[in-house]
Amino acid sequence: MxxxxxxxxxxxxxxxxxxxxxxxxxxxxxxxxxxxxxxxxxxxxxxxxxxxxxxxxxxxxxxxxxxxxxxxxxxxxxxxxxxxxxxxxxxxxxxxxxxxxxxxxxxxxxxxxxxxxxxxxxxxxxxxxxxxxxxxxxxxxxxxxxxxxxxxxxYEREPYDALLDGYEPGETTARLEPIFARLREALVDLLGRIQNAPRRPDTSVLHRHYPRSAQEAFAKAVAARIGYDFEAGRLDPTAHPFAIAIGPGDVRITTRYDENYFSGAFFGTIHEAGHAMYEQGLPAEHWGTPMGEPVSLGIHESQSRMWENMVGRSLGFWRYFFPEAQRHFEALKDVDLEAFHFAVNAVEPSLIRVEADEVTYNLHILLRFELELALLRGELEVADLPEAWNEKMRAYLGLTPPDYRDGVMQDVHWSAGLIGYFPTYTLGNLYAAQFFAKAQEELGDLEAMFAQGEFAPLLEWLREQIHRQGMRYHPRDLVRAVTGEEVSPEPLIRYLNAKFGALYEV
Structure with missing residues (x-):
């Protein structure tokens, strides 16, 4: 001593x-x-x-x-x-x-x-x-x-809890299960109504030819406009998109391109920019200490999902950016704004998590959460994982992966040892809905701001309420401090029902 x-x-x-x-x-x-x-x-x-x-x-x-x-x-x-x-x-x-x-x-x-x-x-x-x-x-x-x-x-009850706590401090399987059950119930109900709706988007417009160079240029312009600082970052191609903080003044993002599909690279870039803007907004004077670090992966994910979906897939966002998109892409010259907006918000069960729509996305997470629990409990062997994966895909989304690549091997997380990580994606969606509702309450009509190209008010609100707080609060305490409410699935359920109810007229 x-x-x-x-x-x-x-x-x-x-x-x-x-x-x-x-x-x-x-x-x-x-x-x-x-x-x-x-x-x-x-x-x-x-x-x-x-x-x-x-x-x-x-x-x-x-x-x-x-x-x-x-x-x-x-x-x-x-x-x-x-x-x-x-x-x-x-x-x-x-x-x-x-x-x-x-x-x-x-x-x-x-x-x-x-x-x-x-x-x-x-x-x-x-x-x-x-x-x-x-x-x-x-x-x-x-x-x-x-x-x-x-x-x-x-751990007290579950081996999984020891891992989960490392990504989301204080969280446990027992606390998540009732929240996830309520969300699953609401998602299944909404998805059923959408699948029976007479109104359908034309998603073929997203599968035209979108040259990689134009995709990169447009995504960079949009990311910079919403607040990602390219003087303190860069965008590169990779096999699986990610954002990574090297240090103050160096927070990098990546994406992957498909010249025959618009949404993958674009929304992937905006998603990673959301992560990066959180890192860029942390107090630099506290770098190297907990007060200069993000509090959790769920809070991190709330930032990326908010910018990708609640901002990037809003009609106001595209009222501002669609003319620029048409200048970048010949494929969009004959496309109507509302038709494009409906297309990028299409709800359709799909194989790939990172390309899933807002309604079905969390079903992908529940699948992985349940498989991870089974693996940790010794109820499932790795050799049986592909068939278990396919069974849950059929049960939750009505789909059977044609191969391993777009099935059990689609995510990098398990190879990186990130078991216990996936629930933070759904927590991120829950937090995002609560934060966004509070920001709207305090700032006014956010979508009207987006339509005018005004993204700074939301970013500055997030900087003050979340980014600059570092690890001052653990996740559930931060949600309570910012919104005055406990973590709840209800704001996300209300948001999804309002948005997709209007789009699909259900």
Missing amino acids: NKGMRPREAYEWLLTHHKESAYLGSVRALLAWDQRTQIPPKGHAHRAQQVALLTKLLHQRATDPRIGEMLEILEGSEFTQEPTAPEAVNIREWRRAYEKARKIPERLAVELARTTAQAESAWEAARPQNDWAAFKPHLEKVLELTREVAEALG
Whole structure:
């Protein structure tokens, strides 16, 4: 113990220690971005070793016993008297992270990092070839190590809860199940009414020829207009779209293009820009500490889904951007604005989660959530995963994937070890609806603003209410602080019924 050390000295030590770790983490993030966008095929094996070494160093730093000693000096000191003050928040989250890190043996942390780096590379090679057999052993190894992580972290009821808490602090399977059940009921009802509606959109306009260069130019122009800072970021192609924060002034986004389909790359870009604008809005003066970090993946997803859907698929948004879209794409010259708006909001059960409409999207998440639970509980083996996947697709969406590529192998998450991550997507939709309703209440008619190209009021409201808060509040507390309400499926249900009820006249 550092006897005689004053709280201010202990806090400064922790601040320096964690900022240095954050720089190492930003190097790892840059390596991850490069591996998924630029690396030559023969570089993956060496990259796996680089990532493993960085992970080892970061784990050693995260479990340094001196962190515990400094925290003991600080806990109960003047630094923790005001729970939402930056210093108190940092101390609280440093303690939470330290306790979690200490439970994971260095061997396990390094092995998981190496295994997932290899598994992601294997997924990227195997998915285009529809080669489940090549990918399966990698997924089995990832699952084995993930189970070890859950056991090491500990849990009260479900191994899954140990993983879920890492992505959404404080969340549990038991708390999610009633919310998801209510949402499932409402979605099935709405989907049934839509499928029986006499009014249908003409989605063929989205499957015309959209040159890649024009798609990139238009998406960049729109992303910049809504608030993504290209002076602090960039857009690149990848196999599976993502946003990644390297550090202050460097938050990158990616997308994937299909010259015969408009929506995939465009809405994928806006989605990732929503993630990136959250990262760009975090308080730079707190970078490297919890007060400068996003609070959870669900809150993160609320930002991307809000910009993609509640903004990017609104009629007001397209009243402003459709003339520019027509200038970029010959394919849209003969298309009516309202017809285009209906087309980009078409509801149709589909195979691919990232291209799913707002009504069916959460059914994709429920499928994955239930499969992950079964895997962690030992009720399902990886070898049986493709058929289990197909059974749930048939039950929820009435579809059977024709291959592995657009079925069980479509997502990068499991290869990356991100088991417990998928529920945060549905939580993001729930949070987004609650935040958007509150913003509308406080700012006025948002869609009228969008029609005039005014996106700054919403972005600034989000910056103030959410982005600049860092990890001051855990997710459910943040929702309560911003909206005055508990987390609920009802605002999302109301939003979806109002929007799609009007479009489909049901």
